Amino acid sequence: MTTREVTAESRTPREVLAWSRDLVEPATRAAVETLPESMRRIAGYHYGWWDEHGRPADASGGKALRPTLTLLAAQAVGGLATAAVPAAVAIELVHNFSLLHDDVIDGDVTRRHRPTAWSVFGRSAAILAGDSLVTLAFDVLAASGHPDAVEGMRVLSAAIQHLVEGQSLDVEFEDRRDIALAECVTMAHRKTGALISAACSIGALFGGGRSAQVDHLRCFGDELGLAFQLVDDLLGIWGDPVSTGKPVFSDLHNRKKSLPVVAALNSHTIAGQELGELYHSDRPLSGTDVARAAELIDLAGGREWCRVQADDRLATAIHRLRSADPPAGPAAELSGLAGLVTHRDH
Known part of the structure; x- marks a missing residue:
C-alpha cells in the first residue's frame, strides 16, 4: 500500500467532510459576496454565516455532502480536488437554491435548528434568493476556465430540470390518492x-x-441519491429531532407522500388501508393521529421496505464506483461517505 493510500484511508467520513468544507466554504463565501446586498443577506443567513441582522453567527451549514462527492469524484479519476472546487461550489449553490424553495413549498419553519429563511424574510424574498444562488452557480462554472466547464454546465442544467420535475411531482402527490410506488421512486x-x-x-x-469513468460515477451518484432519499424519508418520520432539526413525525404532520408512506399505502394490508383512511381524511391530524400513522406504516412494511431498498441501492452504487477503477484512497473515502449518509439513525 502506498503512502497516498494510507493517508487517504486514515480519514474518517467526518474528517473528509471537514476537509471538503475547508476547501469549498471560502470559495462559496467569495461567490455569495458578489450577489446584490439584499440577496447576499438572505443567502448568508440561510448558510448560517450570520443572523437575520447581519451579525456573524456560527450556525450549521449542513453536511456539505454533495460538494464533497464532487471533490472525491475528481480524485477518483486521478485528478486533483482543487481543480474541482468551482464545480463543488456550483453544486453547493444549486443544492441550497433547492432548499430555499423547498422550505417555502413545504411551509417548513425550521432548518438546521434555526428558523428557515422564508419564515424570517418572507416567502418572496426567499424564493428570489434561491433564484440568485442558482444563477450564481452557472457564473462560477463559466468563470472557472476549465476546459469542460461548458459540459459541466450542461450536466448541471439537466440535473436542475430533473430536480424541478421531481419537486413538481412531490407537490402533485399531495392531492392524489392513487400514487404507484414506481412513481414515487421516480420522483x-x-x-x-x-x-x-x-x-x-x-x-x-x-x-x-x-x-466511461464519468458515466460510472454518474450512476454511482444516482443510486446513492436514491438510497439517501430513502433514508431521509425514514428520518422524516422516525428521526431524532436533535439530529434532524425538525419536529418528530414532521413529514406525517404535513401528510407527505414519502417513500415509506407510499410503500405502506400500496401494501394491500389492513394496516395500509387504515393508513389510507387516516391520511386522506379531511380533518387535521392530531398528535395521536400521526403517532398512529407512523405505527401503521411500520406494520404495513413501509419502514422495512425502505431499509432494504436503501441497502440494495447502496450496494449497486458501490459496484458502479468500483467499475470506475478509482485509486484505493478516493474509493475508500467515497465508500465510507456513502455508508455514513445511508446508515444514519432511523
Whole structure:
C-alpha cells in the first residue's frame, strides 16, 4: 500500500467532510459576496454565516455532502480536488437554491435548528434568493476556465430540470390518492438523485476522467441519491429531532407522500388501508393521529421496505464506483461517505 493510500484511508467520513468544507466554504463565501446586498443577506443567513441582522453567527451549514462527492469524484479519476472546487461550489449553490424553495413549498419553519429563511424574510424574498444562488452557480462554472466547464454546465442544467420535475411531482402527490410506488421512486430519483449524480459526474469531468469513468460515477451518484432519499424519508418520520432539526413525525404532520408512506399505502394490508383512511381524511391530524400513522406504516412494511431498498441501492452504487477503477484512497473515502449518509439513525 502506498503512502497516498494510507493517508487517504486514515480519514474518517467526518474528517473528509471537514476537509471538503475547508476547501469549498471560502470559495462559496467569495461567490455569495458578489450577489446584490439584499440577496447576499438572505443567502448568508440561510448558510448560517450570520443572523437575520447581519451579525456573524456560527450556525450549521449542513453536511456539505454533495460538494464533497464532487471533490472525491475528481480524485477518483486521478485528478486533483482543487481543480474541482468551482464545480463543488456550483453544486453547493444549486443544492441550497433547492432548499430555499423547498422550505417555502413545504411551509417548513425550521432548518438546521434555526428558523428557515422564508419564515424570517418572507416567502418572496426567499424564493428570489434561491433564484440568485442558482444563477450564481452557472457564473462560477463559466468563470472557472476549465476546459469542460461548458459540459459541466450542461450536466448541471439537466440535473436542475430533473430536480424541478421531481419537486413538481412531490407537490402533485399531495392531492392524489392513487400514487404507484414506481412513481414515487421516480420522483425521488429526480428530486434527490439527479443533483447527487451531477455532483459526481461533474467532479469526474473536472478531474479529467475518461467518458466511461464519468458515466460510472454518474450512476454511482444516482443510486446513492436514491438510497439517501430513502433514508431521509425514514428520518422524516422516525428521526431524532436533535439530529434532524425538525419536529418528530414532521413529514406525517404535513401528510407527505414519502417513500415509506407510499410503500405502506400500496401494501394491500389492513394496516395500509387504515393508513389510507387516516391520511386522506379531511380533518387535521392530531398528535395521536400521526403517532398512529407512523405505527401503521411500520406494520404495513413501509419502514422495512425502505431499509432494504436503501441497502440494495447502496450496494449497486458501490459496484458502479468500483467499475470506475478509482485509486484505493478516493474509493475508500467515497465508500465510507456513502455508508455514513445511508446508515444514519432511523
